[in-house]
Amino acid sequence: MSSSGGGGPRAGRATASLRHRLAERGVDPILLLLVPGLVVAVALFVYPFSYGIGLTVQPTAAMQEQWGGGIFANYVAFFRDPFVFDSVGITMRLALPAALFNVLASVPVAMVLRHRFRGKRLLTSLLVLPITLGTVLTAQGLLIFAGRQGWINRTLLEIGLIDEPLKLVNNYLGVMFSLVITGFPFAFLLISSYLSGIDPSLERAAKTLGAGWWQRFRRIILPLLAPGLATTFVLTFVLAFSVFPSARLVGDAMGETRVMSLMAFRAFGEQNDYAMASTIALMMGAVELIVVVAVLGLRSLLYRGTTGGKG
Amino acid sequence: MAASTLERPIAARPSTWFVWAGMTAFGVFLLGILVAVVVDSFGRQWFDTWLPDGLTTERYTEAWDRFALGEVVGVTVGVAALVVVISVAVGVPAAYVLARRDFPGKRAIMLLFLLPVLMPPITYGIPLATVMYSFGLGRTLTAVVLVNLVPSVPFVILTMTPFIEQINPAIESAARMCGARTRQVFTRVLAPLLVPGILAAAILVLVRTVGLFELTFLVSGPGSDTLVVAIYRGMTSAGGGEARQLISAMSVIYTATMLVMLVAALRFVNPTQLVAQVKETRDD
Numbered sequence: 001m002s003s004s005g006g007g008g009p010r011a012g013r014a015t016a017s018l019r020h021r022l023a024e025r026g027v028d029p030i031l032l033l034l035v036p037g038l039v040v041a042v043a044l045f046v047y048p049f050s051y052g053i054g055l056t057v058q059p060t061a062a063m064q065e066q067w068g069g070g071i072f073a074n075y076v077a078f079f080r081d082p083f084v085f086d087s088v089g090i091t092m093r094l095a096l097p098a099a100l101f102n103v104l105a106s107v108p109v110a111m112v113l114r115h116r117f118r119g120k121r122l123l124t125s126l127l128v129l130p131i132t133l134g135t136v137l138t139a140q141g142l143l144i145f146a147g148r149q150g151w152i153n154r155t156l157l158e159i160g161l162i163d164e165p166l167k168l169v170n171n172y173l174g175v176m177f178s179l180v181i182t183g184f185p186f187a188f189l190l191i192s193s194y195l196s197g198i199d200p201s202l203e204r205a206a207k208t209l210g211a212g213w214w215q216r217f218r219r220i221i222l223p224l225l226a227p228g229l230a231t232t233f234v235l236t237f238v239l240a241f242s243v244f245p246s247a248r249l250v251g252d253a254m255g256e257t258r259v260m261s262l263m264a265f266r267a268f269g270e271q272n273d274y275a276m277a278s279t280i281a282l283m284m285g286a287v288e289l290i291v292v293v294a295v296l297g298l299r300s301l302l303y304r305g306t307t308g309g310k311g
Numbered sequence: 312m313a314a315s316t317l318e319r320p321i322a323a324r325p326s327t328w329f330v331w332a333g334m335t336a337f338g339v340f341l342l343g344i345l346v347a348v349v350v351d352s353f354g355r356q357w358f359d360t361w362l363p364d365g366l367t368t369e370r371y372t373e374a375w376d377r378f379a380l381g382e383v384v385g386v387t388v389g390v391a392a393l394v395v396v397i398s399v400a401v402g403v404p405a406a407y408v409l410a411r412r413d414f415p416g417k418r419a420i421m422l423l424f425l426l427p428v429l430m431p432p433i434t435y436g437i438p439l440a441t442v443m444y445s446f447g448l449g450r451t452l453t454a455v456v457l458v459n460l461v462p463s464v465p466f467v468i469l470t471m472t473p474f475i476e477q478i479n480p481a482i483e484s485a486a487r488m489c490g491a492r493t494r495q496v497f498t499r500v501l502a503p504l505l506v507p508g509i510l511a512a513a514i515l516v517l518v519r520t521v522g523l524f525e526l527t528f529l530v531s532g533p534g535s536d537t538l539v540v541a542i543y544r545g546m547t548s549a550g551g552g553e554a555r556q557l558i559s560a561m562s563v564i565y566t567a568t569m570l571v572m573l574v575a576a577l578r579f580v581n582p583t584q585l586v587a588q589v590k591e592t593r594d595d
Contacts, residue, residue: 055441274441
C-alpha cells in the first residue's frame with residue numbers, strides 16, 4: 001500500500017475510477033491533513049524525547065567518578081542514591097491513594113447527582129470550580145485556610161475538639177488535600193459522563209424484577225462502569241503522579257513529599273545537570289507506565305461492550 | 312408520597328446522606344480556601360485573629376507594580392490565545408483524518424498522539440526544555456508557546472476524534488452527491504457541524520494552558536512568565552518568599568483572569584443553542 005504523500009497527488013491526476021479505488025483503501029489527499037499534526041508531534045515530542053534518552057547515557061564526569069558504571073552512571077546513581085531513589089516510593093505513596101480516593105469518592109457523588117433536583121447546576125459548578133483555581137491558588141488558599149492560625153484550626157480550637165493546632169499543611173497531608181481538591185472534580189466529571197452513558201432502562205428493568213439498590217449497583221451499574229473507573233483512575237493517577245507545585249508549596253519538599261518531579265527539577269534547574277535530570281524524568285515516565293499498563297491490563301479483563309446509553 | 316418512594320427508594324437514603332455530608336465538607340473546604348485568599352488579599356494585617364484588622368486595596372497596586380503584572384497578564388492571555396489557535400488549526404484536520412479514514416500506520420499515529428497526554432509533563436518537559444535552551448530559545452515567548460503545544464495538539468485531536476466520528480458521514484456523501492467539492496464539503500457542511508466541538512476543545516485548551524505550570528516553568532523567564540509561574544516564583548523566591556498578601560492578591564488576579572476568559576469563551580458558545588443546532592442538522 002502506498003504512503004499518504006505518494007498516493008495523494010497521483011490519485012489527483014488519474015482517472016476518476018483510480019481515485020475512487022485508492023479512496024476506498026483510505027489513501028487520498030485528505031490524509032495530507034495529518035501532516036501539520038505529525039510535524040508538531042515529531043519536532044516537539046519525538047525529537048526532544050530521543051534527544052533526552054541520548055542525554056541519559058552521557059553522564060557528567062563528576063557523576064561517572066562518583067557512581068561508576070561508565071555511560072550508565074546516571075542510572076546507577078538513580079538506583080543507588082537513596083536521596084533520589086526514595087522519591088519513587090514517596091511519589092507512589094502520594095499518587096496512588098490520592099487517585100484511588102478521587103475515583104472511589106466520585107462514584108457515590110456522581111450516582112446521587114445523576115437524579116434531577118433543585119440546585120443541581122449550582123452544585124455541579126461548585127464541583128468544577130477548582131479547575132479554574134489551579135494548583136498554585138489552591139496551595140496559597142490551603143496555607144491560609146488550613147494553616148496554624150487558619151479558620152479550620154481556629155474553629156476546632158474554639159469548639160474544644162483539639163487543644164493544639166493541627167498540622168495540616170507543609171506535610172504529606174497538605175499535598176494530599178491539594179491533590180484531592182484538584183483531582184476530585186476531574187474524576188467526578190469523567191465518571192458522571194460514563195454514568196450518563198449507561199442506559200437507565202437497564203436499571204429500571206432490574207428494579208421491576210425486584211432488585212434492591214445495592215443489587216442494582218453491584219450487578220448492573222458497577223460492571224458497566226468498571227472500564228470507565230479504570231480509565232478515570234489512570235488519568236487521575238497521571239495528574240497526581242506529576243504533582244510538583246503543591247509538593248513544594250504545601251508539602252515538605254525535602255522530606256515526606258520529596259516527589260520525583262522535584263528531584264528532576266532540582267537536577268535541571270539547580271544543578272544544571274541536564275543528563276541526570278533527563279534520567280530522573282525518564283525513570284518517572286517508566287514508573288508511571290508500569291502502573292498505567294497494569295491498570296489497563298486489568299481493564300481489558302472487564303466487560304467492553306455497549307452500555308446501551310446515549311454516550 | 313407513593314410516587315416519590317418509587318422514584319427514590321428509602322433504602323438509598325443513608326448513603327445519600329453520607330454523600331451529602333462528604334460534599335458539604337468538600338464545599339466548605341473549597342469555599343474556605345477561596346474566601347481565605349480573597350480576604351487575605353484585601354487585608355491590611357492578618358495574624359492571630361479571625362479576620363484581618365482593616366481592609367485595603369493597596370496590595371493589588373503593590374503586587375501589580377512589583378511583579379509587573381500588566382506584562383505578565385498580557386503574556387498569559389497572548390500565549391493562551393496563540394496556543395488555542397495553533398492547536399485547533401493543527402489538531403482538527405488531523406482529528407478529521409483519524410475519525411474518518413482507515414489507513415496503514417493509523418494505530419501508530421494514534422499512539423504517537425496519545426503518549427504526550429499519558430506521560431507526566433516533566434518526563435518530556437525536561438528533554439524538551441534542554442533542546443529549547445540548546446537552540447537558544449530558552450526564556451523566550453516562542454519557547455513557551457511551543458512547549459504548550461505539546462500537550463494541547465494531542466488534546467484537541469483526542470477530544471475532536473470522537474466528536475467527528477459521531478457526525479453522520481452520510482451528510483458528507485450527500486453533499487458530494489449534490490456536487491460539492493472537497494473544500495465546499497469542509498467549509499459549508501463540516502465546519503458548521505464542528506463548531507460546537509471546536510469551541511469546547513478550545514475552551515479546554517485555554518483553561519489548561521493558563522493553568523499549565525510544569526512545562527511553562529521549565530522554559531520561561533523574566534518577560535515570558537505566565538501568571539501561574541509568576542505566583543510560584545513569588546512564593547518560593549529566596550528569603551522565604553514575598554509577603555503573603557501580595558501572593559494572595561496575585562492569586563486573586565489569576566482566578567479573575569481565568570474566570571473572565573471562561574465567561575468570555577462561554578459567551579461565544581451558547582452550549583444549549585449549539586446542541587440544538589447539531590440535533591436539527593442531524594435530523595435532516
